[in-house]
Amino acid sequence: MIERNIYVDIYKIDKKKKSFDGVHYAVRIVKSPIFWMVFILILLLFEYWRNQVDPMAYVPFLSSHAPSQPLFFRIPYPPALIEFSTSQKYLSSNFQAFNRLGNHLFEVVSIFSLAKKLKRTPLFLIQDCYHEKMLEDLKTIVPDLIAQFAVVNGSVPNSIKPTVFHEKCCTFQDPSILEDIQDEYLYLNGTHYQSWKYFPGMRDDLINFLKEPDHNFLSLPESSDTNFIKCVHIRRGDFIEFLIPIADKTFIINAMKFIDEKGRSAGQAAQYLPIQKFPEGRTRINSYTVFFGDDFQFMEEIRNSTVKEDGFVSRMSPADDLLYSKNNCDVVLITAAHSTFGWWMGYLSKGNRVYHTDILYTDDINIREGLLEPSDYFLPHWIPLKSSGLAVVESRK
Numbered sequence: 325m326i327e328r329n330i331y332v333d334i335y336k337i338d339k340k341k342k343s344f345d346g347v348h349y350a351v352r353i354v355k356s357p358i359f360w361m362v363f364i365l366i367l368l369l370f371e372y373w374r375n376q377v378d379p380m381a382y383v384p385f386l387s388s389h390a391p392s393q394p395l396f397f398r399i400p401y402p403p404a405l406i407e408f409s410t411s412q413k414y415l416s417s418n419f420q421a422f423n424r425l426g427n428h429l430f431e432v433v434s435i436f437s438l439a440k441k442l443k444r445t446p447l448f449l450i451q452d453c454y455h456e457k458m459l460e461d462l463k464t465i466v467p468d469l470i471a472q473f474a475v476v477n478g479s480v481p482n483s484i485k486p487t488v489f490h491e492k493c494c495t496f497q498d499p500s501i502l503e504d505i506q507d508e509y510l511y512l513n514g515t516h517y518q519s520w521k522y523f524p525g526m527r528d529d530l531i532n533f534l535k536e537p538d539h540n541f542l543s544l545p546e547s548s549d550t551n552f553i554k555c556v557h558i559r560r561g562d563f564i565e566f567l568i569p570i571a572d573k574t575f576i577i578n579a580m581k582f583i584d585e586k587g588r589s590a591g592q593a594a595q596y597l598p599i600q601k602f603p604e605g606r607t608r609i610n611s612y613t614v615f616f617g618d619d620f621q622f623m624e625e626i627r628n629s630t631v632k633e634d635g636f637v638s639r640m641s642p643a644d645d646l647l648y649s650k651n652n653c654d655v656v657l658i659t660a661a662h663s664t665f666g667w668w669m670g671y672l673s674k675g676n677r678v679y680h681t682d683i684l685y686t687d688d689i690n691i692r693e694g695l696l697e698p699s700d701y702f703l704p705h706w707i708p709l710k711s712s713g714l715a716v717v718e719s720r721k
């Protein structure tokens with residue numbers, strides 16, 4: 325009996341000591357500067373990782389309805405000091421500034437075009453450091469477009485109430501409903517504006533807005549009367565990470581074959597028809613392929629197993645890739661159906677001949693959630709491709 329009591333007491337003391345130790349230990353950890361250093365490092369890494377997301381800013385593990393906002397370091401600047409009664413009317417929007425170039429272009433081009441339609445001045449509010457970066461990035465590629473925006477440093481002041489418009493990233497909403505709004509400052513809370521229907525017929529204007537490249541693209545072939553250039557955009561990196569559909573090697577190689585075949589059969593008929601009717605280019609003496617994307621090893625492998633020395637892998641900046649496309653891409657193949665950067669490569673390309681993976685045959689989250697209307701996103705003359713057995717074929721719209 326006595327023995328047992330002693331045991332229980334010792335046990336009790338032991339347990340108390342243990343829990344005390346736990347708290348003590350935790351306090352010591354929290355007090356340690358190393359703990360805080362590691363904590364901040366993890367936050368930084370997390371933030372860095374989140375900022376790699378471009379595609380849609382719809383991150384699968386978050387609510388797919390809410391655009392992902394970087395959680396940390398998105399410290400808004402003080403409210404913009406704006407003047408009222410300026411005799412002008414302005415249009416601005418909720419730019420998702422932490423995204424990348426493809427998304428930036430959709431947003432500013434749409435707001436620019438909507439402003440024109442609504443007889444307003446487009447306004448760019450530098451709401452935080454991400455907006456600062458977005459503005460800089462855009463100036464490297466479309467400086468003359470940005471020059472037409474009024475730019476004010478500061479976040480949206482409380483005196484401006486956001487107007488709900490364009491709530492689905494990639495579905496066009498008729499902007500006529502905005503015509504009756506008389507507010508001096510119209511701030512739309514829509515994001516992404518991924519639809520060419522917001523800027524119909526503006527391709528030539530936009531091409532003129534593009535900066536003239538300040539150097540030759542010496543490492544890559546030039547499109548000419550004798551050189552035909554096929555451009556293949558392959559996005560992988562963060563798309564894999566965020567479960568956004570990408571094309572596999574077999575699909576890409578077969579899609580390239582499909583385009584070549586189309587060019588070949590066109591070439592046979594070409595003796596009867598004008599050459600420009602067959603931009604897939606088999607009537608030109610040389611044919612080159614240039615790969616664009618973020619996975620150089622993958623692109624080298626495809627080049628090696630297809631076009632070999634007639635193929636090139638671009639290692640230029642995104643802005644240079646777009647400028648190259650404008651001057652040289654006779655045909656563009658977009659392999660990751662929903663890459664906005666691929667979209668712009670195609671839209672601005674010299675040949676304006678675009679093939680893309682049919683997004684309806686991919687597991688795109690925006691399609692699943694009814695946020696993307698293919699006919700609003702892809703241009704009517706672009707050609708969707710899908711797998712069929714062992715080949716790739718044109719997909720019916």
Ligand SMILES: *[C@@H]1O[C@H](CO)[C@@H](O)[C@H](O)[C@H]1NC(C)=O
Nearest residue numbers: 400401402450456476477478
């Ligand atoms: C905008 O204002 C912030 C502080 O409010 C400042 O840090 C930043 O440099 C300013 N940017 C420009 C372009 O003036």
Ligand SMILES: *[C@@H]1O[C@H](CO)[C@@H](O)[C@H](O)[C@H]1NC(C)=O
Nearest residue numbers: 391418487488489513514515
């Ligand atoms: C826009 O405003 C509506 C209504 O207040 C809200 O439901 C929606 O989440 C807002 N969208 C964004 C992107 O902030």
Ligand SMILES: *[C@@H]1O[C@H](CO)[C@@H](O)[C@H](O)[C@H]1NC(C)=O
Nearest residue numbers: 621623624625626627628629
């Ligand atoms: C390309 O193919 C050759 C042989 O055909 C091989 O030696 C070389 O390592 C390959 N390069 C790449 C990057 O796959």
